[in-house]
Amino acid sequence: MKKLFLLAAFLTGATFFSNMQAQTIADNAIGLRLGGGDGIGAEVSYQRALGGDNNRLELDLGWRNDNNFDAFKLTGLYQWVWNIDGGFNWYAGVGGGIGSVDVHPEWKDRWDDSTFLFVAGDIGIEYxxxxxxxLSLDLRPEIGFYNDDSVLNDFAPDVALGLRYQF
Known part of the structure; x- marks a missing residue:
């Protein structure tokens, strides 16, 4: 009886896992990622599927012109994608990037210009x-390496809504 139960559990798990891997992702997707993490704001987002697996590379370029500073940020993430049901997927990833902040002259006494590096994680759901x-919703916590007088924070939990065209 115990062997039969273990066999049934194994077959159920194998079936579930194979169904999770059955969903394919688009070869390419381009669009916008609208968030507000650490003051950068909207990003142009590009995703590229890697090989036959459900893995992809995401590249995002964000910029901001503000009353206090101008900034840009380039992010690269490696993501793993799993199917939940039908068109619903969830994904997780890791990566990092580089950015630059140019503080306006009237704020130079408070903050310094900086070029920075950061590491990032990513977890989200998409349809x-x-x-x-x-359409996607994700959380991207980032840990930045800035100078001490930067206008940006060392930790930024970035929540964003993405809208991408797939091709």
Whole structure:
């Protein structure tokens, strides 16, 4: 009886795992990632599927013109994608990037210009519509390496809504 139970559990798990891997992701997707983490704001986002697996590379370029500073940030993430059901997927990833902050002259006494590096994680959920459109919601915590007088914080929990065209 114990062997039969273990066999049934194994077969159920194997079936579940194979169904999770059955969903394929689009070869390419481009769009916007709208968030507010650490003052950078909206990002142009590009995703590229890697090989036959459900893995992909995401590149995001964000910029901001503000009353206090101008900034840009380039992010690269490696993501693993798993199917939940139908068009719903969840994903997780790791990566990092580089950025620059140019503080306006009237704020130079308070903050310094800086170029920075950061590491990032990523976890989110997405829905692939029947048309070539994908909607996502993700959390990207980032840990930055800035100078002591930067306008940015060392830790930034970035929550964003993504809208991408798939091709």
């Amino acid at each position: 692939n519509f029947d048309i070539p459109l994908m």
